[in-house]
Amino acid sequence: MASRAKATIFDIAREAGVSKSTVSLVLQGSGLIRPETAVKVRKAIEDVGYVYNRGAANLRKAHSNVIGMVINDLTNPFFAELAVGMERVFQSAGIVPFIANTAENPVRQEEVLKSLMEQGVAGLIVSPARGTTPGAFRRLEIAGLPIAFAMRRLPESRIPVIAPDNHRGAYLATAHLVGKGHRRLAFFGGSSDLVVYHERLGGFREACETLGIDARDALIIEGETNRKGGMACLETSLAMAEPPTAALCFNDAVAFGVMLALRKRGLEPGPDFAVVGFDDVVEAEHYMPPLTSVAVDSAGLGERAAHVMIKMIQSRTTRAEDHIGAVNLVVRESCGPDRRTQKRPAPTGAAT
Amino acid sequence: MASRAKATIFDIAREAGVSKSTVSLVLQGSGLIRPETAVKVRKAIEDVGYVYNRGAANLRKAHSNVIGMVINDLTNPFFAELAVGMERVFQSAGIVPFIANTAENPVRQEEVLKSLMEQGVAGLIVSPARGTTPGAFRRLEIAGLPIAFAMRRLPESRIPVIAPDNHRGAYLATAHLVGKGHRRLAFFGGSSDLVVYHERLGGFREACETLGIDARDALIIEGETNRKGGMACLETSLAMAEPPTAALCFNDAVAFGVMLALRKRGLEPGPDFAVVGFDDVVEAEHYMPPLTSVAVDSAGLGERAAHVMIKMIQSRTTRAEDHIGAVNLVVRESCGPDRRTQKRPAPTGAAT
DNA sequence: CCTATTAAATGGAACGTTCCAATAAATCAA
DNA sequence: TTGATTTATTGGAACGTTCCATTTAATAGG
Known part of the structure; x- marks a missing residue:
């Protein structure tokens, strides 16, 4: 209720019987004031219910905090x-x-x-x-x-930028899928107005190239970066003549959407279709099945x-x-081997 | 790099050939200044790269924004x-x-x-x-x-407080469980240093009382308000002589933990043990199974x-x-009927 | 006991605004 | 034309700090 006019260093000064400058000094913890004076002032500060006005201070000080x-x-x-x-x-x-x-x-x-x-x-x-x-x-x-x-x-x-190694993360994830025997790889979600998208997609592409996989543009499906986007991506991909068997998702939310959509179709994420996410949010670990994802810290x-x-x-x-x-791939259970390529001859070895 | 001394209203004034007061006026969008003058000043503002110093202004103005x-x-x-x-x-x-x-x-x-x-x-x-x-x-x-x-x-x-109707939310959720035939109800998670806890627990208790359920204190298990806490609560409850068949959880995170722990034991959340959450976070809808929860907006x-x-x-x-x-109970699939009481006579009707 | 030195405390100007009272310019009524 | 009124513009004080240059008090050196 009260709200009497705000106390200033002058009020403190009067209360403590010193000058405003002295008060200012103790406020800044200067070693120039006598300890007993400081104590006296600090008591006054308490008594008058003072709150420091940083705006006023910044008027003089070079930089704010x-x-x-x-x-x-x-x-x-x-x-x-x-x-x-x-x-x-x-x-x-x-x-x-x-x-x-x-x-x-x-x-x-x-x-x-x-x-x-x-x-x-x-x-x-x-x-x-x-x-x-x-x-x-x-x-x-x-x-x-x-x-x-x-x-x-x-x-x-x-x-200057502080960011995770998106390129490498995507590379690792893609290599993981290839290692599981997948040959028809998709990239789900995200859109090209995000630099991150290009970085992650770049890692995906490089991995495909290096590992001798044909990364068809048709399997790179942009979409919203949330569950809904993931569901949509899966649907369009499965409607294709030659659908993919695995997907690297732009982020975990997309991956969750993909898994949801798989379930809805009676397919089991992991065994029936491999999916890996990006970001490794907390839910990734607890999902059904636990999601393999690129952790970025x-x-x-x-x-x-x-x-x-x-x-x-x-x-x-x-x-x-x-x-x-640095990023690292956290392998969980959302990536089974490709059932089709499994019966075929051994996968091509990786260059580099 | 540049960072020449910051421009003030004086700089603007000089540039525009007016007084600082005039500049201040146009800054505040006062209707007192002639439109042409305002234009001139605004141009100067642009030219000198001025940024308003709200700290200085607040020194005079009664209240900040x-x-x-x-x-x-x-x-x-x-x-x-x-x-x-x-x-x-x-x-x-x-x-x-x-x-x-x-x-x-x-x-x-x-x-x-x-x-x-x-x-x-x-x-x-x-x-x-x-x-x-x-x-x-x-x-x-x-x-x-x-x-x-x-x-x-x-x-x-x-x-003053702006909060959801925790009491009623818990009441609704509890009544829902009772309606499904459950008689041994537990309350999982949360701790008594939170007022919210007492509110929700109060709703739970009132519902039990009103509906003629014996709410044993033993089944009210405090715990962390996260997945881990939920898992722990379930474990302790199942170790009891007469374990509960359903639980109202302090929040969704606890509920997720409970479901996780159920799965780990080979039990199916819903059919084998009913669980309802609180808060209705976005994941609730997408969980396996989708979680019944109290939505609080x-x-x-x-x-x-x-x-x-x-x-x-x-x-x-x-x-x-x-x-x-207002709150409302969003019924999804995490609450099956009690298998044991199902065979018994019809549940007691609800008073109130 | 006086001066030089050090330690403590102080007054005043400055920081960038707003607002009021005052001025200057333009418009109006007679 | 002249004063009254309205419309635009302006200078100055104030807001609550910091910091510098001083002043005052305390201590030391001789």
Whole structure:
């Protein structure tokens, strides 16, 4: 109820019988003030119910202590993990991370970015929304604000990126399927407006080529990056003359959709059709059957991104090296051997 | 690279050949300035690469335009939904919501709250971390800051709450199980340091009583509110002399764990043991079998909470009515009839 | 006991806005 | 034309800090 006018350092000063400057000094933990004075002041701070006004302080101080994390989809545990990882390291560095969600909407992203700038953030970590225009960050760049991309990157941009090794992940997964004897491989889900898509698809293609598999474009089926998209992909693929026997999915959500659709058709994921996901979200382990997936350690990438940002801020630069995080294929039970090729002669050996 | 000293309204003023006051006026979209002047100024704003300093503005203005949303676990899609719902309405009200995660840690929560206060937020929406001490918000309350709790409440507190009707949800779910013929009902997961737990358990108990079921305390098994907790609960319950035939789970995660553990024992969730969850997260629909659960519409509650907050801010009050959101039981396939009681006479009718 | 040195505390200007009171310019009524 | 009114624009003070240059107090050196 009360809400009497907010207390300022002047109120503290009066209460403690010192000057405002002295109060400011103890607020900053300066060693210049006599311990007994500090105690006195701290008591006054408590008594008047003071809350520090960081906005006023930032008016004078060179840099603020808040950084913005702009996430494209907080609802996706995968990105939420990323945010949580970042938070962890920022917290222990005395930096306050504010999270904002763009809901995969570039317009919203623009607004959010503007707000964060106005708030005077010291840096920005962004997982850009799908459909972000290449120039969207140009203004922030020339303003000299440290920015890093996490998880996703923009087509042509000099902004440092912290992301998993999508290419290699896809390669590993594809090789795994080939090792199981599959020859008709599909790539399900995702769309070409995402750089990640090209990276993962690139790994898939390279693996096919290297291992002597014919990667027909017809089996590369774009789609939504969720369960629904996965279901749709499976349906179209099975309607083909020569349907695939296995699929690498753009992400786990797509993979779950594929498994759902298989079940609906009375097929058993694994024995009847091999599916591997990407991201290795927590549910992957608990699904029926447990999903083979490429683990990317998003929390770890978040931590990494936070460290990069801290370094950028400290060295007041806007440049940093990219960081490509290691991935590893977690083999579970969603990939049986190909029943057809099984009877045929041994698979071709892998080059490289 | 550049980062020449930040442009201020004075720079704009010089560039446009007007006074700083004029610039301030156009910045606020005042109707007092001549349109042509406004255009001139806006051009200058663009030219000098100006970014508004909200910190400086807040120094004068009564209230800021940012509100803080403090979430106990962003990793849980359930709470993430809540945040997303709030964001939606704040955005369209010109309010910038900053999300902070406490990771269910009261200490962290304290820090986060402090930061948000220092940042000068206009209000706070909080889903308090487990183990929050009753006095944790006392200071903020007496500071006269509008606060609302979402999803969770604190034992004794006058702060308004926006939460689902946990009691009724649990009642409905329990009645459903009884309707299926079950007589030995268990309540799995959760712990008594959560108010929500008491609410849900209360609904369970009331339903048992009303429907003439003997709710033995032995069958109320506390546990972690995740898959692991669910698995543990099932194990302990099956080790009993007279094990239950059905369970209401504290939330969906617990329910998933229960189903997992059933499978592991060669039992089929549904036919062999009925399980119902709470929250109705997205996976519930897609699980094997699809999980019967109490839907709470967290995004809707988030929107509601945001509206309440906006009203509190506008009417500069710290009081508001609680809002208890409707729930509804989504019946899917995880609850078969009790095989044992099936052969017995018809179940007792429900009173009330 | 006085001066030089160090330690503590202080006043004032500055940071980038908003808002009020005041001015200047334009319009109107007579 | 002149004063009254309205419309646009402006200077100055204030907001709550930090930081620098000073002042004051305490201590040491001779």
